[in-house]
Amino acid sequence: MTKSELILRIGELNPHLYHRDVERIVTAIFEEITAALARQDRVELRGFGAFSVKQRDARKGRNPRTGETVAVEEKVVPFFKTGKELRDRLNNRAEAAPRPAAAPAAAPLPGQPGKEPGSGQ
Amino acid sequence: MKGNTITRAHLAEAVYQEVGLSRNESAELVDTVLDEVSNALVRGESVKISSFGSFLVRMKGERIGRNPKTGEEVPIKPRRVLVFRASHVLKDRVNKGAESKVPDNQGADRQS
Numbered sequence: 001m002t003k004s005e006l007i008l009r010i011g012e013l014n015p016h017l018y019h020r021d022v023e024r025i026v027t028a029i030f031e032e033i034t035a036a037l038a039r040q041d042r043v044e045l046r047g048f049g050a051f052s053v054k055q056r057d058a059r060k061g062r063n064p065r066t067g068e069t070v071a072v073e074e075k076v077v078p079f080f081k082t083g084k085e086l087r088d089r090l091n092n093r094a095e096a097a098p099r100p101a102a103a104p105a106a107a108p109l110p111g112q113p114g115k116e117p118g119s120g121q
Numbered sequence: 122m123k124g125n126t127i128t129r130a131h132l133a134e135a136v137y138q139e140v141g142l143s144r145n146e147s148a149e150l151v152d153t154v155l156d157e158v159s160n161a162l163v164r165g166e167s168v169k170i171s172s173f174g175s176f177l178v179r180m181k182g183e184r185i186g187r188n189p190k191t192g193e194e195v196p197i198k199p200r201r202v203l204v205f206r207a208s209h210v211l212k213d214r215v216n217k218g219a220e221s222k223v224p225d226n227q228g229a230d231r232q233s
Contacts, residue, residue, distance in 0.1 A: 006170070010154060014153075028132075028138075029132050031135070037211070038217065041125040042127065044128055045128070045132075048159060075216055086159050089163045
């Protein structure tokens with residue numbers, strides 16, 4: 001599933017919203033997570049998982065092709081830890097389906113939105 | 122600053138600010154988005170969000186683990202795990218944020 005497929009799906013579930021607004025909503029969510037991580041904040045989404053950043057010290061690396069030693073500066077990397085509920089669902093435990101996501105458009109969705117031509121946005 | 126935690130409520134607020142929906146509906150949309158991502162992953166699909174990152178489902182084989190407290194060996198069953206790979210855009214933003222005290226002289230410190 002790509003971002004544009006996700007947007008289509010959310011649009012199908014919310015037929016009263018303009019496509020453009022659904023796009024803005026989905027973008028706003030990931031943008032908010034990104035901004036939080038850029039501030040080194042933690043993002044905790046119960047049932048889904050938690051995003052955080054980890055500090056990596058400077059180290060001596062090696063160019064694998066030439067064997068040459070290079071200095072790698074210290075850096076911050078994004079990190080994600082899967083939440084318990086999602087981890088369990090991935091392994092078919094907790095079959096108590098968390099919420100049947102079919103509220104308004106319970107009708108004709110075969111789960112998989114068709115590939116859109118030019119969905120690369 | 123460091124140490125703040127962002128929750129679903131903050132994401133809902135961001136959606137509320139972005140589009141003219143009620144707070145309630147904004148919160149529901151955040152839930153729907155996270156649910157749809159989760160559902161795709163549970164179906165075994167990977168989820169790629171451009172300029173954010175990809176969520177991939179990996180299969181782990183069985184291995185022998187050890188109860189760290191008792192030293193007892195226990196088999197760990199094969200299982201599916203989720204891995205997140207941050208996109209370059211996200212990695213860059215996270216590092217820029219960390220360096221924001223450095224005066225902005227573009228060009229000199231462009232890397233990765």
